[in-house]
Amino acid sequence: MATFALSLKKPGVIPGFGLTMGFTLLYLALIVMIPLAGLVIKTLELSWQEFVATITDPRVVAAFEISFGISFVAALINAVFGLLVAWVLVRYDFPWRKAVDAMVDLPFALPTAVAGIALTAIYAPNGWIGQVFAKFGIEIAFTPTGIAIALVFIGLPFVVRTVEPVLRDLDPEMEEAAVCLGATRLQIFTRIILPQVTPALMAGFAMAFARALGEYGSVIFIAGNMPYKSEIVPLIIVIKLEQYDYAGATAIALVMLIASFIMLLIINLLMKWSHVRRGGGMRA
Amino acid sequence: MGIRADNIYKIFRDFMALDGVSLNVGTGELVALLGPSGSGKTTLLRIIAGLEFADLGEIYIDREEASHTPVKERRVGFVFQHYALFRHMTVFENIAFGLRVRPKESRPSEGEIRKKVMRLIDLIHLSGLHNRYPAQLSGGQRQRVALARTLAVDPKVLLLDEPFGALDAKVRKELRRWLRKIHDELNITTIFVTHDQEEALELADRVVVMNNGKIEQVGSPEDVYHNPANAFVYDFLGNYNAFDGVIEENGECRVLKNGERLPAGRERVRLFARPHDMEISPQPQDKNAIPARIIHINPAGPMVSIELENEQGKLLQAAVTKERFMELGLEKRQTVYLKARDMRLFN
Amino acid sequence: MTDYALNIRTNHPLVESRTVRLTLIGAALFYIGIMIFLPLVIVFIEALRQGAHAYIDAITEPDALAAIKLTLLTASIAVPLNLVFGLAASWAIAKHDFRGKHLLITFIDLPFSVSPVISGLIYVLLFGSQAALGQWLDSHNIQILFAVPGIVIATIFVTFPFVAREMIPLMQEQGVEEEEAAILLGATGWQTFWRVTLPNVKWGLLYGVLLCNARAMGEFGAVSVVSGHIRGMTNTIPLHVEILYNEYNFVAAFAVASLLTVLALVTLLIKEGLERRLEKE
Numbered sequence: 001m002a003t004f005a006l007s008l009k010k011p012g013v014i015p016g017f018g019l020t021m022g023f024t025l026l027y028l029a030l031i032v033m034i035p036l037a038g039l040v041i042k043t044l045e046l047s048w049q050e051f052v053a054t055i056t057d058p059r060v061v062a063a064f065e066i067s068f069g070i071s072f073v074a075a076l077i078n079a080v081f082g083l084l085v086a087w088v089l090v091r092y093d094f095p096w097r098k099a100v101d102a103m104v105d106l107p108f109a110l111p112t113a114v115a116g117i118a119l120t121a122i123y124a125p126n127g128w129i130g131q132v133f134a135k136f137g138i139e140i141a142f143t144p145t146g147i148a149i150a151l152v153f154i155g156l157p158f159v160v161r162t163v164e165p166v167l168r169d170l171d172p173e174m175e176e177a178a179v180c181l182g183a184t185r186l187q188i189f190t191r192i193i194l195p196q197v198t199p200a201l202m203a204g205f206a207m208a209f210a211r212a213l214g215e216y217g218s219v220i221f222i223a224g225n226m227p228y229k230s231e232i233v234p235l236i237i238v239i240k241l242e243q244y245d246y247a248g249a250t251a252i253a254l255v256m257l258i259a260s261f262i263m264l265l266i267i268n269l270l271m272k273w274s275h276v277r278r279g280g281g282m283r284a
Numbered sequence: 285m286g287i288r289a290d291n292i293y294k295i296f297r298d299f300m301a302l303d304g305v306s307l308n309v310g311t312g313e314l315v316a317l318l319g320p321s322g323s324g325k326t327t328l329l330r331i332i333a334g335l336e337f338a339d340l341g342e343i344y345i346d347r348e349e350a351s352h353t354p355v356k357e358r359r360v361g362f363v364f365q366h367y368a369l370f371r372h373m374t375v376f377e378n379i380a381f382g383l384r385v386r387p388k389e390s391r392p393s394e395g396e397i398r399k400k401v402m403r404l405i406d407l408i409h410l411s412g413l414h415n416r417y418p419a420q421l422s423g424g425q426r427q428r429v430a431l432a433r434t435l436a437v438d439p440k441v442l443l444l445d446e447p448f449g450a451l452d453a454k455v456r457k458e459l460r461r462w463l464r465k466i467h468d469e470l471n472i473t474t475i476f477v478t479h480d481q482e483e484a485l486e487l488a489d490r491v492v493v494m495n496n497g498k499i500e501q502v503g504s505p506e507d508v509y510h511n512p513a514n515a516f517v518y519d520f521l522g523n524y525n526a527f528d529g530v531i532e533e534n535g536e537c538r539v540l541k542n543g544e545r546l547p548a549g550r551e552r553v554r555l556f557a558r559p560h561d562m563e564i565s566p567q568p569q570d571k572n573a574i575p576a577r578i579i580h581i582n583p584a585g586p587m588v589s590i591e592l593e594n595e596q597g598k599l600l601q602a603a604v605t606k607e608r609f610m611e612l613g614l615e616k617r618q619t620v621y622l623k624a625r626d627m628r629l630f631n
Numbered sequence: 632m633t634d635y636a637l638n639i640r641t642n643h644p645l646v647e648s649r650t651v652r653l654t655l656i657g658a659a660l661f662y663i664g665i666m667i668f669l670p671l672v673i674v675f676i677e678a679l680r681q682g683a684h685a686y687i688d689a690i691t692e693p694d695a696l697a698a699i700k701l702t703l704l705t706a707s708i709a710v711p712l713n714l715v716f717g718l719a720a721s722w723a724i725a726k727h728d729f730r731g732k733h734l735l736i737t738f739i740d741l742p743f744s745v746s747p748v749i750s751g752l753i754y755v756l757l758f759g760s761q762a763a764l765g766q767w768l769d770s771h772n773i774q775i776l777f778a779v780p781g782i783v784i785a786t787i788f789v790t791f792p793f794v795a796r797e798m799i800p801l802m803q804e805q806g807v808e809e810e811e812a813a814i815l816l817g818a819t820g821w822q823t824f825w826r827v828t829l830p831n832v833k834w835g836l837l838y839g840v841l842l843c844n845a846r847a848m849g850e851f852g853a854v855s856v857v858s859g860h861i862r863g864m865t866n867t868i869p870l871h872v873e874i875l876y877n878e879y880n881f882v883a884a885f886a887v888a889s890l891l892t893v894l895a896l897v898t899l900l901i902k903e904g905l906e907r908r909l910e911k912e
Contacts, residue, residue, distance in 0.1 A: 015820035111849025214746025217851035368808035382816030
């Protein structure tokens with residue numbers, strides 16, 4: 001009666017899985033995975049001592065400090081102002097609101113080199129804003145401050161775009177309930193709204209930070225690129241390449257790559273957390 | 285075109301969705317798969333359709349082994365719970381889709397397609413709406429378009445997943461009658477999934493009650509309602525009161541009285557009674573009557589439903605006719621006596 | 632001040648005081664103005680500083696034209712390839728169930744989190760004359776690095792995730808029921824894809840392609856590393872901007888940069904239009 005026929009587990013009825021998956025994996029391997037693996041293999045050519053010597057070279061260490069430090073500051077600025085911009089865009093109506101909303105994405109669409117020369121033109125000692133500060137003896141372009149400005153620019157959309165949907169989806173009833181229970185507006189913000197937005201805000205911060213770490217095009221124009229002072233890690237990699245020091249460039253790149261992976265992991269966790277916070281439930 | 289499922293097993297990760305299910309559906313039958321969510325009824329339906337594959341077991345459609353027949357060749361009509369209408373196509377194009385995607389040699393001409401689609405639109409009473417998009421239709425209208433779309437390809441069997449689940453109560457009833465009518469006219473073997481017992485009992489020729497990936501009972505609506513095979517089926521098909529009871533030496537069952545100790549050497553049993561099988565009286569009917577206090581009366585509906593509390597504070601339910609209610613002159617907080625006319629015992 | 636500025640969204644009955652609102656709006660507008668609007672304006676002001684004539688000269692000069700041509704060529708190879716990849720990947724990932732899906736999506740996202748400089752570096756390591764593959768290519772007179780193929784490959788890498796990343800969540804959101812319905816009605820895989828899946832995601836697809844294209848045309852870091860900066864040969868528009876700028880030829884640099892700025896603005900404009908369209912649907 002009961003014949004036990006073990007059927008092969010099929011992925012589903014929608015066809016084309018083998019073809020599209022095969023192509024996806026092949027293309028991914030050729031374009032991304034193999035070249036990235038090449039970088040790791042190249043690092044293995046260095047002995048451990050050489051690797052350590054490369055990445056602890058004072059000029060390299062200085063660049064790491066500059067890259068991580070300024071990226072952090074820029075991401076922090078973006079976290080504060082990004083939350084502000086997202087808040088204003090979601091909660092208030094004002095003339096040109098839609099246009100402002102659209103403009104937020106400009107750093108995603110504008111090539112970094114263009115951003116770099118435009119920001120330099122503004123903040124150079126003879127530029128529109130640069131000359132105002134120059135009067136007080138403050139230099140912006142060609143200093144770490146200049147780097148920070150470029151990194152704020154390229155990281156600007158991240159916080160706005162991660163926080164915006166969360167703010168928009170907040171249940172107004174919660175705020176209504178809070179006000180009925182006697183909370184002030186500030187209390188509602190710090191106790192009801194901010195806790196719900198925090199994971200998204202941190203994810204946005206992490207994205208802006210990760211992006212800033214690797215940024216090259218917009219920074220090199222405005223940075224002045226002085227060793228120990230305003231030289232970022234990606235630039236060091238380029239300099240090493242120009243000196244045909246492939247191994248050295250690779251060693252530094254590997255450290256950056258690991259930093260990016262860690263950031264990617266943190267961002268994924270934060271996004272998941274944000275999803276759970278918003279009542280979405282943990283997805284498998 | 286009969287359908288037979290033979291010992292079907294299906295496991296999702298660590299969840300046993302179907303645990304050895306066998307089922308026979310005869311040609312032209314209208315069968316309901318009834319069960320709570322997670323009981324495996326939708327999974328069984330999807331396996332019959334070929335949208336999922338059983339880990340073990342076989343499906344026969346029209347006496348042919350179909351486990352390895354591709355979906356396209358099973359000629360199964362499937363109506364999704366949320367209809368899955370193609371949102372970028374009009375009603376007409378949705379219904380015509382199955383005809384248009386046929387290979388050139390078997391594709392009907394444009395004129396034939398038009399004729400057939402328009403006939404189906406008439407059948408589902410949507411004449412004049414053929415140029416609407418799904419978003420411009422009401423829930424009930426979408427449901428009918430979904431059905432017409434599957435009928436357009438002349439399926440051998442019709443499978444419906446919670447066909448009325450997303451509709452409001454009034455539309456549901458209308459569509460139920462209408463589906464019954466279409467089924468009787470076309471005489472097409474039909475299986476539908478539902479969690480609504482009333483729907484299953486009213487519409488189906490036979491009801492399959494499922495729970496935890498297993499079939500609990502198969503039978504006519506009358507059969508499953510009046511002769512439930514076990515406590516689960518009894519529970520799922522209506523409200524009930526449960527009592528601790530004991531089997532007497534003469535084989536009769538009796539409810540244990542308040543505070544009564546179980547007579548030595550006897551087994552404690554659970555006894556079940558439907559609310560409408562509860563008799564209410566101001567005086568004790570006999571020595572087994574249960575005293576209880578009325579805590580709520582709901583006179584809306586064909587019967588007056590009464591909620592009571594026994595001496596231990598346990599909730600009991602009873603339903604009496606309007607006449608009987610007036611006759612007894614029942615009031616809230618009044619203490620009355622309950623006795624079950626009919627009780628069931630499941631092992 | 633018009634009261635328009637203070638209109639409250641109707642779904643938020645609780646609102647800050649007028650002063651607070653004005654301050655917040657003012658601060659946000661100042662931030663966006665100074666960080667985004669100003670750089671945008673300055674590009675055009677600097678480009679037109681010496682009049683329309685100098686502007687036109689700068690963008691029609693042979694090296695500029697060569698750069699434009701190379702940029703268009705690069706985008707016309709990278710974008711279609713990533714489009715096909717994006718469709719294949721999103722079909723496989725969004726419409727099917729398999730283990731390791733999240734890991735695969737993470738891998739596809741990788742190029743986004745890699746510094747552009749490193750994106751260039753990995754190909755230098757692969758195709759450079761110090762590598763085995765590079766030497767083999769050299770001996771067969773195939774030039775990839777410091778030539779057009781290198782630029783194209785680096786561009787493919789940095790724009791790799793755009794279409795896939797736009798399509799996967801969109802297709803996942805659409806679910807598989809419509810596809811299942813189509814297949815139950817007898818449609819083949821291709822018919823299902825063309826007639827059911829694609830029409831549902833076409834605007835999202837266009838958006839992904841647009842972003843992919845903007846990045847392909849504007850990529851600087853990765854292309855800079857693999858290009859070798861050979862004027863008139865391996866210069867894309869962004870690289871040409873850099874060279875002009877470093878030669879203190881600011882007007883020409885900004886003139887050429889203004890082309891990319893217009894591209895960015897057009898991209899944002901179409902994106903706005905598409906988003907409104909998506910909202911409507």
